[in-house]
Amino acid sequence: MTSPALVPNAIIEVNDVSKWFGDKVANSKLTCSFGPGVTGLLGPNGAGKTTLLRMLAGLTQPSTGSISVDGLDPRGHPKLFERVGLVPEEDAVYEFLTARQYVTYAAQLTGLADPSQAAADALATVQLTESADRKLGEFSKGMKQRTRVAAAIAHRPDILILDEPLNGTDPVQRARLIALIRSLAANGATVIVSSHVLAEVERIADRVLAMTNGRLAAAGNVEAIRAAMIDIPYKVRIDADDLRGLGALLIGHPLITSVAIGNSEMVIETNDLGALGRDLPGLAIDSGVRITRFQPEDMSLEAVFGYLDKRR
Amino acid sequence: MTSEGAVFDLGYEQYRGPRLSDRQVFWRMVIDGLKKSVGIGKRARNKAFPFSLVALAILPALGVVVIQVVAKIFGLPLSGDVLLDDREYFDWTSQLIFFFVAVAVPNLLIPDRVENVLLVYTSRPPTINTYLVARLVAMAISVGVFLMIPQLVLLIGEALISPSFFGHLADNLAFWWRVPLTSFAYLAVNVGVAALVAAYINNRGAAIAIYIIGVNVLNGVGIGLSSINEYFSLLSIQFWPTRIRDWVFGVNTLDDFPGADLPIVAVLATTIAFLTLAVALILRRYRKLI
Amino acid sequence: MTAFGSIVVNTLRGFLGGRRSWLLLALAMIPGVVQLIAGLVSGSAVGSQLYEEFSTQVLFTLLIPAVAITFGANAFGEEKRGKTMAFLTLRPISRWTIAAAKLVAAWLGASLVGGLGAVFAAFALGVGSGIWTELVAGVVGATLSALVYAALLLPLGLVMKRATLAGLVYLLLIEQFLARTVRQFSNLSPFRVGTSAYADLSQFARVIATLEETNGAVVAGAGGATLKALVIALIMWAITGFALRELDLV
Numbered sequence: 001m002t003s004p005a006l007v008p009n010a011i012i013e014v015n016d017v018s019k020w021f022g023d024k025v026a027n028s029k030l031t032c033s034f035g036p037g038v039t040g041l042l043g044p045n046g047a048g049k050t051t052l053l054r055m056l057a058g059l060t061q062p063s064t065g066s067i068s069v070d071g072l073d074p075r076g077h078p079k080l081f082e083r084v085g086l087v088p089e090e091d092a093v094y095e096f097l098t099a100r101q102y103v104t105y106a107a108q109l110t111g112l113a114d115p116s117q118a119a120a121d122a123l124a125t126v127q128l129t130e131s132a133d134r135k136l137g138e139f140s141k142g143m144k145q146r147t148r149v150a151a152a153i154a155h156r157p158d159i160l161i162l163d164e165p166l167n168g169t170d171p172v173q174r175a176r177l178i179a180l181i182r183s184l185a186a187n188g189a190t191v192i193v194s195s196h197v198l199a200e201v202e203r204i205a206d207r208v209l210a211m212t213n214g215r216l217a218a219a220g221n222v223e224a225i226r227a228a229m230i231d232i233p234y235k236v237r238i239d240a241d242d243l244r245g246l247g248a249l250l251i252g253h254p255l256i257t258s259v260a261i262g263n264s265e266m267v268i269e270t271n272d273l274g275a276l277g278r279d280l281p282g283l284a285i286d287s288g289v290r291i292t293r294f295q296p297e298d299m300s301l302e303a304v305f306g307y308l309d310k311r312r
Numbered sequence: 313m314t315s316e317g318a319v320f321d322l323g324y325e326q327y328r329g330p331r332l333s334d335r336q337v338f339w340r341m342v343i344d345g346l347k348k349s350v351g352i353g354k355r356a357r358n359k360a361f362p363f364s365l366v367a368l369a370i371l372p373a374l375g376v377v378v379i380q381v382v383a384k385i386f387g388l389p390l391s392g393d394v395l396l397d398d399r400e401y402f403d404w405t406s407q408l409i410f411f412f413v414a415v416a417v418p419n420l421l422i423p424d425r426v427e428n429v430l431l432v433y434t435s436r437p438p439t440i441n442t443y444l445v446a447r448l449v450a451m452a453i454s455v456g457v458f459l460m461i462p463q464l465v466l467l468i469g470e471a472l473i474s475p476s477f478f479g480h481l482a483d484n485l486a487f488w489w490r491v492p493l494t495s496f497a498y499l500a501v502n503v504g505v506a507a508l509v510a511a512y513i514n515n516r517g518a519a520i521a522i523y524i525i526g527v528n529v530l531n532g533v534g535i536g537l538s539s540i541n542e543y544f545s546l547l548s549i550q551f552w553p554t555r556i557r558d559w560v561f562g563v564n565t566l567d568d569f570p571g572a573d574l575p576i577v578a579v580l581a582t583t584i585a586f587l588t589l590a591v592a593l594i595l596r597r598y599r600k601l602i
Numbered sequence: 603m604t605a606f607g608s609i610v611v612n613t614l615r616g617f618l619g620g621r622r623s624w625l626l627l628a629l630a631m632i633p634g635v636v637q638l639i640a641g642l643v644s645g646s647a648v649g650s651q652l653y654e655e656f657s658t659q660v661l662f663t664l665l666i667p668a669v670a671i672t673f674g675a676n677a678f679g680e681e682k683r684g685k686t687m688a689f690l691t692l693r694p695i696s697r698w699t700i701a702a703a704k705l706v707a708a709w710l711g712a713s714l715v716g717g718l719g720a721v722f723a724a725f726a727l728g729v730g731s732g733i734w735t736e737l738v739a740g741v742v743g744a745t746l747s748a749l750v751y752a753a754l755l756l757p758l759g760l761v762m763k764r765a766t767l768a769g770l771v772y773l774l775l776i777e778q779f780l781a782r783t784v785r786q787f788s789n790l791s792p793f794r795v796g797t798s799a800y801a802d803l804s805q806f807a808r809v810i811a812t813l814e815e816t817n818g819a820v821v822a823g824a825g826g827a828t829l830k831a832l833v834i835a836l837i838m839w840a841i842t843g844f845a846l847r848e849l850d851l852v
Contacts, residue, residue, distance in 0.1 A: 060850040082694040092685035108608035109693040536656035
């Protein structure tokens, strides 16, 4: 079986990569790949996300293992960067430049024929046209972040690496940036977004790579990762007009591992959510109980990541 | 408190134990400053620069002593010119303390200011004056020790190999006022200039560079303008302690320097006036901050 | 504009836009100001003596090196401190081009600031003493001196946090102090490149003697100095390009 960490149409391949700084191991034996669409790189601070992204961009060299972008080592093949855009985690811009000068500089370095037009387009994409001629030193954190995104997309890259791209942005800007990232991916770009904010990743990414302690903890979409946790039963919250009657039916049912009945609701645990979903309506009809809610509790990314983090 | 909710005092108990006296607090701050000035409690690389300067300061003194020991053992005659005396030794150590002060003073003053630590000091009984005096005393002690240790190595080393240890010390009683006085002149001028720069510049690197380049440029300007009038040589800041040293030792080694013949009163007055102005400007700066 | 030109222009923007450059320019102008005052107050003889014994000394052994050290060390130093290295290096341009552009920017910035100092000092000499021949010598000397120091500090700024300070300590401790005390050190001092070109082109017969008195033997030769400066720049460019390729840049 192919590992869920690998995708069939991979553009970026990470092969058994480890990276250490002195005696500190930042990444350990990572094997994964990235293809078109948005991949969310998820993990708490210090999990090794930024180091992995820096290696993908060729900024730092793996201690062991190899990385290829479109079949080439990102270090030593600068031509690759005609196709790559990076927004690093650091809140770093040239504060003495205006937003327009900054994005134009980025476009010039990428060798575009009309850098001024490319910069104007990119600034319009991140809604910064009106502030384009102000010095970056006067910008708020969110505006700087949008300028950096504009600089990364000015040359219309088909590989975009974004390290914590929504840092410092307000809810409206956040929604716009998420829409922008999703539209780039919809046009066929390979987008990698790192974040330690689960809700962000859940909204942006089609696929998640979860990291803890420099290792890959899980890969796939959220439902698939949750389904792969066979040692952790699903929690399901159920409301019904006769909780005690339903509870009596479920206790001892082969699919149910535990039943907890409260005043107005019941929480059950099961190892096979799909089978329970099929069986439960029949049971309810047979016993004359009306079920008003059937809600899996731990299908969210937050819950899944909580389980992954506990396994450290 | 309302009928529906209440917030209770959890009984935060103030510290009621013994407290250090003001004098003890002051000396704690001095010791903290001393440690910071030489990088104690920080990474090894922070210690490398000050300690290598201290080593450079002591090495020639040890070398002089060793040469004399070897000469004595093998009965070799030594020309008086080979060896350094205490006055000449300042030519070497004064250059080293220039760099020591250039790095140590900004390290001592600037981080407290730019990282807003000053409030931590001044929200307690010590005032901003106590803080500044403690910092300057710490610098004075570390520079003073820097200048005195190699001189003591030289004196004691020579005393040990002389026919009479105490006889040698008795012959060099003047050491005990000349060397400390000269050391004070060097440390006051160097620390004064560096502290003035560090009080007004918030970037450590810039403060170090401005001090190093500024003092050297002023030396050049002083020499340059002295062709118009020799009193312009007083612009050369490093000339002041060297002229004071020569006065203390009763010699004139600055023959080729345009201000060599200036009356010592003019040099002393300039030095004292500058130091007074520096202290006033530093106090003004810090009082505005707090 | 090409990527090379773009890096040069934007690095110069960063250099010349801040207060630091104005401060350095003010420092570089000091010999000229002193020269002007002395020449006007004390007459042409004092003016020309001052030019030989003070202005050239301070400019070539202290101010132009200090300016070039600052620009050379900060060409990459500021990118590292400002965490903008990724902006520069993740582009479809070779690391050799980046190194060359940064070297040229540091050299142009230092030549501009240091050269203005030299030009102003030569101008002040002309005003005070009626001697207008030193302009070319000053500019050539300043330009070569700027190239050598900027090149030497370029890779240091890439690998060291406090490269400017290290360069200044080297300048003051080794060149200004040790090289004057132990003459053998002076043979290794890079300031001799600029001064030997300057001495060759200067109309003052005593310039070399004056420089030698305080800074050790100086052999006059603008051609040799240019060659030395170019070789040093080439070596430092190669070292920087190699470091950019091989080092982790974050």
